[in-house]
Amino acid sequence: MSGCRGPVDQNDQIPRVFVWCIGEELPDPVEYIEYGLEEEGVSWAVQSGFDGDGVPVAYDASVSSPLKIGVSVTPDRRIVVHHRQLPDGDPMFDVARVTTETARKLGSNAARLAKGTPLKTVA
Numbered sequence: 001m002s003g004c005r006g007p008v009d010q011n012d013q014i015p016r017v018f019v020w021c022i023g024e025e026l027p028d029p030v031e032y033i034e035y036g037l038e039e040e041g042v043s044w045a046v047q048s049g050f051d052g053d054g055v056p057v058a059y060d061a062s063v064s065s066p067l068k069i070g071v072s073v074t075p076d077r078r079i080v081v082h083h084r085q086l087p088d089g090d091p092m093f094d095v096a097r098v099t100t101e102t103a104r105k106l107g108s109n110a111a112r113l114a115k116g117t118p119l120k121t122v123a
């Protein structure tokens with residue numbers, strides 16, 4: 001599948017899950033989120049440089065995503081997965097200090113939300 005890091009062109013027609021990172025650096029879990037998305041066959045785009053709390057950033061990513069799924073990642077390894085149709089303050093997942101295994105599952109679950117398939121259990 002197709003993944004990219006950096007800004008997405010306004011004319012880009014590829015439906016993607018948006019992964020938005022808080023801060024200028026890409027936090028470690030991003031690589032594992034990408035693995036989960038790729039395993040499920042769903043395209044994604046990663047961008048850094050966002051400010052604020054993980055929940056509103058993930059919601060804003062979901063509003064911008066053609067697939068209606070947004071993920072935020074904080075420097076302290078917090079991952080939030082949001083769907084555009086959920087209330088802005090009520091994400092699907094909000095997990096602090098994730099392991100690489102959990103980050104991969106959350107990436108997979110973001111893809112599964114987009115596909116409408118059953119989610120994996122996240123501890």
